[in-house]
Amino acid sequence: MxxxxxxxxxxxxxxxxxxxxxxxxxxxxxxxxxxxxxxxxxxxxxxxxxxxxxxxxxxxxxxxxxxxxxxxxxxxxxxxxxxxxxxxxxxxxxxxxxxxxxxxxxxxxxxxxxxxxxxxxxxxxxxxxxxxxADEVLDQREHGVAAVTTPRGYSIDPDVPWLGVGAKTLNYALTMAALRWAKEQGADDVIYVEPDTGRVLEGATSSVLMVKKGGRLRTPAPGPGVLAGTTQAAIFEHAERLGWKCKAKNIYVGELFKAESVWLVSSTRIATRVKRLDGTKLAAPDNEAEIRQLIADAVA
Known part of the structure; x- marks a missing residue:
């Protein structure tokens, strides 16, 4: 060779x-x-x-x-x-x-x-x-990830006009630092949360998607600290056509442990299931194959 x-x-x-x-x-x-x-x-x-x-x-x-x-x-x-x-x-x-x-x-x-x-x-x-x-991304699609929750370390004030809240900027130094820290903890990714409330924000480079019983999909509402996700939007549009109940709303950390499944979704990773969160194993859902097919069809 x-x-x-x-x-x-x-x-x-x-x-x-x-x-x-x-x-x-x-x-x-x-x-x-x-x-x-x-x-x-x-x-x-x-x-x-x-x-x-x-x-x-x-x-x-x-x-x-x-x-x-x-x-x-x-x-x-x-x-x-x-x-x-x-x-x-x-x-x-x-x-x-x-x-x-x-x-x-x-x-x-x-x-x-x-x-x-x-x-x-x-x-x-x-x-x-x-x-x-990257091979790592392809592997995470198939095998899932372990994630840890963490505050961002700074707050985003929506009333400050020059912050450009909602822009996808090149300034990713802190994001890369968070991912390095996660790997030091034996995890693959982070989920940002508000430190005082435990409100879920987003992954380092992904949107958080929560599957609940009764055909319900939930994601944190876009706003300060939560970038609107293109893949998440495509999934919701497709799922709603199939009769799923989709909503962007406040989600709190405790809800993630009670959900049927938790996913991180983004353009190239598409979707990876969170298999472990803060050291706690999340059970594999009975409908994992259905969710994977739903997401695959949405991006297709």
């Missing part, structure tokens, strides 16, 4: 002109972010992660909606929807074509990035990448 065959597939990178201009493919071995870009110096920008499956980007309209909302909240130029959709289609087609075989068998993650740009020019920087989904 050659050394090159051991390397992960090269990503497909497209540069996107921020005001609706051209899109063009970028050599992954060539730099395209400058030393004074706000993404590098301040983590100042927004992003979206989109599942690629069956040769197409899934849930595209919901991601475009949230991308635009994030841009408005962060004072960035409005992303041109058709431009980002076209760039995504072209990049996905390139990626699938270069993998060989049937595009329907290819699964990947497409990440859009939009930054404040260079300090010296003030022009925003934008690009997208398509690359494989």
């Amino acid at each position: 050659s050394e090159s065959s051991l390397l992960p597939p090269a990503p497909v990178i497209y540069l996107v002109e921020p005001f609706g201009g051209s899109v063009r493919r970028q050599n992954p071995n060539m730099p395209h972010v400058f030393w004074d870009d706000a993404a590098v110096t301040r983590g100042d920008g927004i992003f979206e992660t989109v599942l690629v499956r069956g040769g197409e980007a899934k849930n595209l309209d919901k991601h475009l909606d949230r991308f635009a909302r994030s841009a408005r909240l962060m004072g960035l130029p409005e992303p041109v929807r058709e431009q980002w959709a076209r760039a995504t289609r072209e990049a996905v087609a390139d990626y699938c074509g270069e993998r060989g075989g049937d595009a329907g068998d290819v699964e990947a993650r497409c990440v859009w990035t939009f930054t404040r740009g260079r300090e010296t020019t003030g022009v925003p920087t934008a690009w997208l990448t398509v690359r494989p989904i």
Whole structure:
């Protein structure tokens, strides 16, 4: 086996002109972010992660909606929807074509990035990448995760107008620190909670989904500390068509231990069942296969 065959597939990178201009493919071995870009110096920008499956980007309209909302909240130029959709289609087609075989068998993650740009020019920087989904993510889909609850360590005040509550920003340093801490505790992920009330917020990079008896699905209501989830929204829309009772409302930690099952859902991990929470084993539900099929159909 050659050394090159051991390397992960090269990503497909497209540069996107921020005001609706051209899109063009970028050599992954060539730099395209400058030393004074706000993404590098301040983590100042927004992003979206989109599942690629069956040769197409899934849930595209919901991601475009949230991308635009994030841009408005962060004072960035409005992303041109058709431009980002076209760039995504072209990049996905390139990626699938270069993998060989049937595009329907290819699964990947497409990440859009939009930054404040260079300090010296003030022009925003934008690009997208398509690359494989990490083996760890695929393993968590199948085998579930152990999670620990923790406060964020800071509060988000909805009355402070400049905070950009609801934007999906590049500033993920604290999120990565929380995940490192979870692994030190022997867990895979965290679920953020309010320290005084025990109100459930969200996972580090996911929405919390709780399944209750009687065909009920619950998720924490979006707001300060809870980003509206595109995958969670798709699941609720599909489940409601099938007669499930879906509601976004306040959930408290104690309810998670009494639920039929608890899931963390996100674009590329799709769904992973929480098998252990704060060291307590959560029983496998009788309807796990049904829930997995429900979620699979929703993202399809």
